[in-house]
Amino acid sequence: MILDSKIPDGPLAEKWTKHKFNIKLVNPANKRKYDVIVVGTGLAGASAAASLAELGYNVKAFCFQDSPRRAHSIAAQGGINAAKNYQNDGDSVFRLFYDTIKGGDYRAREANVYRLAEVSVSIIDQCVAQGVPFAREYGGLLANRSFGGAQVSRTFYARGQTGQQLLLGAYSALSRQVANGKVKLYPRTEMMDVVTVDGKARGIITRNLITGAIESHSAHAVLLCTGGYGNVFFLSTNAMGSNVTAAWRAHKKGALMANPCYTQIHPTCIPVSGDHQSKLTLMSESLRNDGRVWVPATVEIAEKLRKGQISPNDIKEEDRDYYLERKYPSFGNLVPRDVASRNAKYVCDEGRGVNETGEAVFLDFRDAIIRDGEDTIRAKYGNLFDMYQQITGDNPYKLPMMIYPAVHYTMGGLWVDYNLMTNIPGLYALGEANFSDHGANRLGASALMQGLADGYFVIPYTIGDYLAQSGYDKVGADHPEFKKSEKEVQDRVQKLLSIKGKKTVDHFHKRLGKIMWDYCGMARTAEGLTKAKAMIKDLKKEFWTDVNVLGDNEELNQSLEKAHRVADFIELGELMVDDALHRNESCGGHFREEYQTPEGEALRDDENFAYVAAWKYLGEGQEEELVKEPLVFENVKLTQRSYK
Amino acid sequence: MNLTLKIWRQKNKSDKGGFKDYKVSDVSKDMSFLEMLDVLNEQLSEKGEDPVHFDHDCREGICGMCSLYINGKPHGPLQTTTCQLHMRSFNDGETITIEPWRATAFPVMKDLVVDRSSFDRIMQAGGYVSVNTGGVPDANEIPIPKRIADEAFDAATCIGCGACVAACKNASAMLFTSAKISQLALLPQGQVERKERAERMIAQMDAEGFGACTNTGACSIECPKGISLTNIARMNREYFSAVVSSENV
Numbered sequence: 013m014i015l016d017s018k019i020p021d022g023p024l025a026e027k028w029t030k031h032k033f034n035i036k037l038v039n040p041a042n043k044r045k046y047d048v049i050v051v052g053t054g055l056a057g058a059s060a061a062a063s064l065a066e067l068g069y070n071v072k073a074f075c076f077q078d079s080p081r082r083a084h085s086i087a088a089q090g091g092i093n094a095a096k097n098y099q100n101d102g103d104s105v106f107r108l109f110y111d112t113i114k115g116g117d118y119r120a121r122e123a124n125v126y127r128l129a130e131v132s133v134s135i136i137d138q139c140v141a142q143g144v145p146f147a148r149e150y151g152g153l154l155a156n157r158s159f160g161g162a163q164v165s166r167t168f169y170a171r172g173q174t175g176q177q178l179l180l181g182a183y184s185a186l187s188r189q190v191a192n193g194k195v196k197l198y199p200r201t202e203m204m205d206v207v208t209v210d211g212k213a214r215g216i217i218t219r220n221l222i223t224g225a226i227e228s229h230s231a232h233a234v235l236l237c238t239g240g241y242g243n244v245f246f247l248s249t250n251a252m253g254s255n256v257t258a259a260w261r262a263h264k265k266g267a268l269m270a271n272p273c274y275t276q277i278h279p280t281c282i283p284v285s286g287d288h289q290s291k292l293t294l295m296s297e298s299l300r301n302d303g304r305v306w307v308p309a310t311v312e313i314a315e316k317l318r319k320g321q322i323s324p325n326d327i328k329e330e331d332r333d334y335y336l337e338r339k340y341p342s343f344g345n346l347v348p349r350d351v352a353s354r355n356a357k358y359v360c361d362e363g364r365g366v367n368e369t370g371e372a373v374f375l376d377f378r379d380a381i382i383r384d385g386e387d388t389i390r391a392k393y394g395n396l397f398d399m400y401q402q403i404t405g406d407n408p409y410k411l412p413m414m415i416y417p418a419v420h421y422t423m424g425g426l427w428v429d430y431n432l433m434t435n436i437p438g439l440y441a442l443g444e445a446n447f448s449d450h451g452a453n454r455l456g457a458s459a460l461m462q463g464l465a466d467g468y469f470v471i472p473y474t475i476g477d478y479l480a481q482s483g484y485d486k487v488g489a490d491h492p493e494f495k496k497s498e499k500e501v502q503d504r505v506q507k508l509l510s511i512k513g514k515k516t517v518d519h520f521h522k523r524l525g526k527i528m529w530d531y532c533g534m535a536r537t538a539e540g541l542t543k544a545k546a547m548i549k550d551l552k553k554e555f556w557t558d559v560n561v562l563g564d565n566e567e568l569n570q571s572l573e574k575a576h577r578v579a580d581f582i583e584l585g586e587l588m589v590d591d592a593l594h595r596n597e598s599c600g601g602h603f604r605e606e607y608q609t610p611e612g613e614a615l616r617d618d619e620n621f622a623y624v625a626a627w628k629y630l631g632e633g634q635e636e637e638l639v640k641e642p643l644v645f646e647n648v649k650l651t652q653r654s655y656k
Numbered sequence: 657m658n659l660t661l662k663i664w665r666q667k668n669k670s671d672k673g674g675f676k677d678y679k680v681s682d683v684s685k686d687m688s689f690l691e692m693l694d695v696l697n698e699q700l701s702e703k704g705e706d707p708v709h710f711d712h713d714c715r716e717g718i719c720g721m722c723s724l725y726i727n728g729k730p731h732g733p734l735q736t737t738t739c740q741l742h743m744r745s746f747n748d749g750e751t752i753t754i755e756p757w758r759a760t761a762f763p764v765m766k767d768l769v770v771d772r773s774s775f776d777r778i779m780q781a782g783g784y785v786s787v788n789t790g791g792v793p794d795a796n797e798i799p800i801p802k803r804i805a806d807e808a809f810d811a812a813t814c815i816g817c818g819a820c821v822a823a824c825k826n827a828s829a830m831l832f833t834s835a836k837i838s839q840l841a842l843l844p845q846g847q848v849e850r851k852e853r854a855e856r857m858i859a860q861m862d863a864e865g866f867g868a869c870t871n872t873g874a875c876s877i878e879c880p881k882g883i884s885l886t887n888i889a890r891m892n893r894e895y896f897s898a899v900v901s902s903e904n905v
């Protein structure tokens with residue numbers, strides 16, 4: 013199988029303009045003859061649904077929450093990047109492009125990333141026109157900050173609630189189209205399958221989460237904007253309902269899954285406090301601007317600390333190891349996310365972790381408070397400190413914060429071409445659900461940018477090209493392919509309900525999460541991954557014989573909802589392990605211990621692994637087929653990242 | 657801690673529903689309120705009993721999906737969302753009463769889950785600026801004084817949870833509706849449609865069956881995001897000036 017990424021030719025900076033000119037258009041009067049299904053109402057889905065409806069297409073929008081406004085995008089804190097260069101500090105489209113390619117450790121497509129940087133400027137204009145209240149300077153113009161170690165100030169933000177404000181903007185545009193009758197909303201509805209007819213995506217099967225009704229919806233094209241799959245690890249910073257089901261069902265219908273092992277682990281999260289923990293809370297990255305990361309210099313001191321015999325403030329300066337400052341004198345506490353996370357793991361593995369579980373390091377504001385005063389620190393981070401205190405019960409003005417890395421974002425996802433179309437004609441993937449722009453590691457404030465770029469400014473053009481060539485004829489929801497898929501979904505529901513085993517769904521999810529975290533998390537080895545694969549296979553068998561899913565289908569049944577999702581996570585987990593095992597190099601968030609530089613940094617192998625690993629499902633119980641899309645770099649030179 | 661929970665159970669929309677008592681033990685003070693309910697649900701599931709259904713998603717206090725009327729207060733004793741409430745706010749041996757939001761416009765779907773789509777319909781009636789994608793001016797061509805932008809931001813932080821309605825003896829949705837109307841009335845982008853917006857959103861609010869506002873202020877006291885009553889005052893002004901000069905009367 014050969015993957016055609018459909019990257020337009022010509023110079024990098026002209027590709028998108030040229031492409032927009034060359035693609036086919038749908039006549040305005042004919043747009044109403046096309047139906048488009050949008051699954052997901054996060055930044056990607058809401059912006060796509062609203063924009064397509066404005067153009068005249070008939071849109072159906074689906075989400076599992078009770079309102080489109082609650083999609084997981086709402087939780088993003090820090091900000092959104094755009095190459096506006098409002099600060100006159102040397103930013104440009106090319107610089108944002110370059111930073112994103114480099115930050116992704118040279119594992120993303122140049123053409124896609126350039127386009128992303130190019131349309132980033134329009135996103136901010138659009139959001140402001142909608143009334144999104146971004147932070148402003150006293151002169152009334154927009155404020156920026158630098159984020160995630162970037163050397164220019166290009167991040168736009170709305171206090172610590174940027175995702176919320178952007179999503180409410182997109183939701184307002186969506187609501188307007190609902191009022192206009194161009195979008196029909198289906199909240200509390202879960203997509204269970206994609207339906208293809210003659211090889212093209214023609215619709216989806218859904219389950220109404222209130223009544224349990226299994227229903228068919230047909231259309232001329234289907235957009236999956238269903239977010240990331242970080243919850244495969246059970247504990248992550250994702251919302252509880254975030255799942256892989258939509259993407260995974262598409263995968264099983266033939267859509268390739270690209271780079272599934274690329275996972276981002278965020279260094280500053282509140283540590284796990286016990287077995288009851290259901291999710292992890294992110295503490296904004298900005299804290300590393302003033303907080304100093306450390307652990308005790310020796311295991312003995314760490315032990316006393318863990319037993320509560322001493323307080324962190326008793327530990328003398330010479331007994332503290334500010335390991336990031338020590339190892340990376342030029343970047344210090346501001347090293348990229350993957351580097352900071354990995355080093356926290358190392359010191360904890362050595363037995364120097366600082367909380368009861370031994371899996372936490374300090375993020376200490378003592379020196380910043382002495383230097384700038386408590387009021388200054390409060391003005392900068394007050395809301396974060398309050399949140400920390402609310403969750404942990406500790407006062408971070410008096411005691412150092414405790415943090416630990418947590419799963420945060422998945423760079424992998426459905427393979428898409430330059431038009432955001434998967435290898436199934438008519439099936440698109442947008443936002444975190446696709447793999448396209450972040451390579452092996454995503455820069456801070458770039459996911460929001462990508463979601464809105466895809467939805468507002470890419471899909472409205474590229475979908476026209478496909479629809480213009482596909483004809484108006486509708487396939488009814490009574491087509492045999494829909495009936496067949498409905499039956500499959502019903503059978504699966506019945507199967508899950510009839511196992512009546514002894515273990516709860518969460519029991520399996522937690523065990524899967526532990527396997528993934530231990531062997532396919534921050535550091536991976538061939539040996540560990542091989543072991544994990546066998547464990548996941550066993551877990552899958554056990555799940556399908558011993559899970560207990562309570563209740564019936566014909567009701568609101570959260571245990572059944574979860575069971576579907578966990579079943580898919582188990583299968584995805586196995587593929588992630590395969591992907592991590594085959595990639596015999598380290599890059600970005602994928603760190604294989606066998607492949608590191610003498611200083612312990614990620615060691616890429618550009619000669620053998622500068623490709624996208626796309627996986628093809630071949631059938632139940634069979635190993636998936638690896639399809640490679642070579643990555644060609646014509647505009648940047650591949651270098652070793654160094655933060656010393 | 658060991659606790660007794662008195663929880664509202666209701667099979668579906670048409671079921672009458674009623675309270676049921678449950679015991680949970682080994683609750684740690686570090687658990688969030690929802691994690692405590694997770695523990696109960698694991699226990700129930702292991703016994704083959706239907707778990708207690710409740711809404712939640714982000715568990716970070718921002719999506720507005722969680723609800724729960726705890727010991728007579730929406731989102732419990734603190735001014736925060738239920739997902740951000742921790743068990744250290746309760747005492748060993750306590751009995752905690754947990755009910756769904758109660759309002760005609762928020763029918764109960766099952767147990768503690770209610771239907772808040774009426775909020776979406778209020779937004780659809782006018783909670784937006786009518787601009788299409790593309791063709792908008794450069795972002796910095798619309799300068800906005802910082803003070804105004806900050807005030808608009810404060811109104812815009814509403815998470816649409818519905819606690820204001822649950823707190824109000826009249827089940828009024830004034831605080832929620834006024835937050836959006838205020839945000840857009842403050843900003844230059846919202847001026848063009850200012851009048852129709854207020855009229856249409858308020859008409860929809862009434863049509864959904866929310867009650868009238870008698871200025872008790874309970875909504876703002878219980879609002880997890882501290883949405884201020886000045887928004888209601890502003891909305892009333894907007895509405896009054898809209899009807900006085902309306903072309904729709």
Ligand SMILES: Cc1cc2nc3c(=O)[nH]c(=O)nc-3n(C[C@H](O)[C@H](O)[C@H](O)COP(=O)(O)OP(=O)(O)OC[C@H]3O[C@@H](n4cnc5c(N)ncnc54)[C@H](O)[C@@H]3O)c2cc1C
Pocket residue numbers: 051052053054055056057074075076077080082083084085086087088089090091092174175201202203204237238239240249250251254255257258294420421442443444445456457458459460461463
């Ligand atoms: C705590 C946190 C903070 C973050 N902060 C930042 C930040 O500061 N800057 C930044 O750029 N990025 C940030 N990110 C990342 C960013 O928020 C996400 O990557 C992005 O919002 C994803 O948007 P999306 O539209 O692709 O998907 P989502 O917002 O996840 O939306 C998914 C949608 O799909 C629907 N859905 C999913 N599965 C199904 C199904 N089976 N059936 C029906 N519907 C389904 C859901 O209902 C939802 O509407 C953060 C992430 C987290 C977790």
Ligand code: SF4
Pocket residue numbers: 813814815816817818819820821831832835875878879880881882883
């Ligand atoms: S005004 Fe406050 S209480 Fe009401 S919906 Fe908004 S956030 Fe919730």
Ligand code: FES
Pocket residue numbers: 711712713714715716717718719720721722737738739740
């Ligand atoms: S679960 Fe999102 S606000 Fe509580």
